[in-house]
Amino acid sequence: MACGELRVDTMAKRPMTQAQLKSICKKVLALPDNKVCADCPSKRPSWASVNLGCFVCLSCSGIHRSMGTHISFVQSINLDTPKEKHLRVLAAWGNKKANAYWEARIPKNVRRPTLNDSQSQNQVCSY
Numbered sequence: 001m002a003c004g005e006l007r008v009d010t011m012a013k014r015p016m017t018q019a020q021l022k023s024i025c026k027k028v029l030a031l032p033d034n035k036v037c038a039d040c041p042s043k044r045p046s047w048a049s050v051n052l053g054c055f056v057c058l059s060c061s062g063i064h065r066s067m068g069t070h071i072s073f074v075q076s077i078n079l080d081t082p083k084e085k086h087l088r089v090l091a092a093w094g095n096k097k098a099n100a101y102w103e104a105r106i107p108k109n110v111r112r113p114t115l116n117d118s119q120s121q122n123q124v125c126s127y
Contacts (some may be wrong), residue, residue, distance in 0.1 A: 018081045025082050025090070029055055033096035039063070040113040046077050050086035052102060053093025060113070 001013075028034065029045070037045045038054035047061035048054070050072035056064060056074070075082060082090070093101075095126040 016084060021081050021084065021087060024087050025077060028087065028091050028094070029077060031094060033094050036095070038095040038099055040117075041115055048077055048082070048086075048090055049072055049074050050082060050089060052098055053089045053094045054102075057088070078088035 029048075029054075032078070032104070034055045036043055037057040037060050038049075039060040040054055042057035043061070045057045047054040047056050047058060047064075049056060049061075049064050051073045055077070061074045061076075062072045073086075075086070096112075
């Protein structure tokens with residue numbers, strides 16, 4: 001399985017170092033489809049929903065966090081070291097594929113957030 005130039009099937013026959021994990025994560029983030037937040041038009045996302053396989057901006061990461069880790073497990077690209085299993089998910093999915101899957105059943109009358117929306121307007125679920 002490959003994602004762009006990154007070959008995920010070559011990951012770790014033995015445990016990878018933190019530096020290797022962070023390096024792979026940055027390479028996956030640098031792929032063209034991942035250079036914009038999966039949820040809004042913000043450029044240069046710096047967070048990842050590692051179980052959903054997408055990269056998001058700081059504002060959208062807060063929304064994902066509010067859903068709970070059982071729905072979206074969010075990690076900072078710069079502050080956290082991802083686990084290898086999470087890198088596999090990110091490399092296999094990416095923003096384009098994740099959005100095609102996760103947004104497939106969103107009603108047509110629901111609009112995507114914009115940069116001008118406040119975080120409260122971007123809230124996607126209520127409890």
